[in-house]
Amino acid sequence: MTPELLRLLRTPEGLNALAAAVEVTGGEPLAAASAMRARGFGADLAAAALTQASLRARAAMKFGPDAARMFFTRAGLEQATRGPVADRRAARLAASGVRTLADLGCGLGSDALAAARHGISVYAVDADPLTAALAAANAEAAGLADLITVACADATTVPVERYDAIFADPARRQAGRGRVFDPKAYSPPWDFIAALPGRVPRTVLKLAPGIDHTLLPPGAEGEWVSAGGDLVEAAFWCGPLAGVPRRATLIGAGVTEITGSGVERAPVGPVGAWIYDPDPAVVRSHLVAEFAASVGGRLGDPDIAYVYTDDPVDTPFARRLAVTEVLPFSLKRLRALLRDRGVGVLEIRKRGSALVPDQLRKDLRLAGPNAAGLVLTRVDGAPVVLLTEMAR
Template sequence: MTPELLARLHTPEGVNALATAAAVDHGDPLAAASALRSTGVDPELAAAALTQVELRRKATAKFGERAARMFFTRPGLEQATRAVVAERRAARLAAAGVRTMADLGCGLGSDALAAASAGIFVYAVDADPLTAGVAAANVRALGLDDRITVDCADATSVRVEDYDAVFADPARRRAGRGRVFDPGSYSPPWDFVAGLAERVPRTVLKLAPGIDHALLPPGAEGEWVSVDGDLVEAAFWCGPLAEVPRRATLLGSRRGGITGSGLAKASVGPVGRYVYDPDPAVVRSHLVAEFAASVGGRLADREIAYVYADEPADTAFGRRLEITDVLQFSLKRLRALLRERGVGRLEIRKRGSALEPDQLRRDLRLSGPEAASMVLTRVAGAPTALLCRPI
């Protein structure tokens, strides 16, 4: 995709190509391309239209029915904020009194679109001409051009002091290098991003879930968000937007939040009848102690984030398994136990174990009609296997 091709997709010829591509695309790219070209669409425009149809289909998981009207690039879709996350963030900003916002590194426009839908006027910029063009196309497609202005510009050139709030999503990928894990290699640079809160107190930073807690600006709230168990982002809420030191937020089919200091330590004790595997947002936000307290649980190893309890408790923040057997890890003993139980299907979860589940599953030579779950972990430092049945 190029800016020129994007512009062509908005002409009557391009609109017709998109409609035709949607009608002929049935999962066979070669047949769809041939059918589209047979209608007189030139190969370059046909390829662009078919790509958009494919990306719109994939984008439905993030954007719902609106995806059918939007425009995408492959990297942009991969990095775009899910609509459910962006909408929650926009609602929180609007509730805090934000009426105007600068969106630095707007990508395809997901957060700008959500903010505008929540009544916030947005100035959105992206340094990449194609990405900025796609964001502007999405603004028009969704009828929000009276609330969002999109420019192709360097984020560092924006007078952020002119806005109530700043939202920054620094680029964490480089062409040919994939993901960038060092904040010093972000674009715009981390020093600029981290300094935004000093210029505009109501600043929100969208960051990778693995971001170091030590990078939190003083007094900021660190929030880790998962959607249906998939950890999708960390967000640093600065200045008056900060409500608690740490927050784990669940969205999707399971919703809720746990808050705390991020410094508490869970009690340590014996393995119980139940083991809980906390949601990754809980683990990344350092709120395992708060989660353990909510289910009356404890750790069996102070370094491993599995929580054990003697009584069951319903929770959205972790998966509960009932433990049937606890044994120090031994391939021979495990193989004998699973053969005795007739286990032919085995889910394997692990923390604190170097074993590879797929290889272990082969080594166990499973056979039989039963299904079970196994947790590979450490208990008081010793490699341990927990045979479980899911609840």
């Protein structure tokens, strides 16, 4: 995709190409390209339209029906905030009284669109010319161009003090290197990002879920968000926007949250009849103790985030499994047990174990009509195996 091709896609001819691409996408790529050329579209326009049709189909999982009129790049789609996550953030900003927002590193504009839908006027910048053009096109396609101004600019040059709040989403990928895990390698650099709350107190930083808790600004809230069970981001809410020290937010059919200090320790005790595998947002936010308290549970090991109870408790914050067997790890004994129970399908989970599930599955030589779950973990420092029912 180039800015020129984007402009062409937005012309009447380009819109016709996009409509045609939807009709032929889904089959063999060469056949789709031939069908586009047979309809009179040039090779470049046909390829661009087919790429957009494919990306829009993938984007529906993040953006729902809005994806059908948006413009994407593959990298931009991978990094874009999911629609429900962006909407919830925008609602929280609007509720705090934010009316103007500087969006630094706007990408394809997902968060800017959500903020505008909540009545916030957004100045969105991205250093990449194509990305900025895509964000502007998406704002226009959504009918929100009157509330969103997009500029191709270096985020460090924006006079952020003019705005009620800042939303910063530093780039965490580099060409040829993939994901960047060291905040010092972010773009804009971490020193600039970390200084933003001192310039505009109402600042939200969208960061990688693996961000170190020690980087949380003093007094800020660290929120870890999962969508559909996938851990998708961390957000640091600064200044007046902070509500609690730590928050785990789960977005699915609805929104559920668990909050706490992030420093509490859960009680430790024996394995129970039920084991809970907490949502990754609960684990990453260091709220396992708060979760354990919510189900009246305990840890089997102080450093392993599996929670046990003697009675089943319904919870949206974890997967619950019935424990049918507890034994010290022994490949020979485990193989015999699974053979006796006719287990041919095994779902393996692990925490605190160096074993590789795929290799273990081969070593167990599974055979039989039954299915079971297996948890590799530690209890009181010792390696153990828990045989469980399959997850439902």
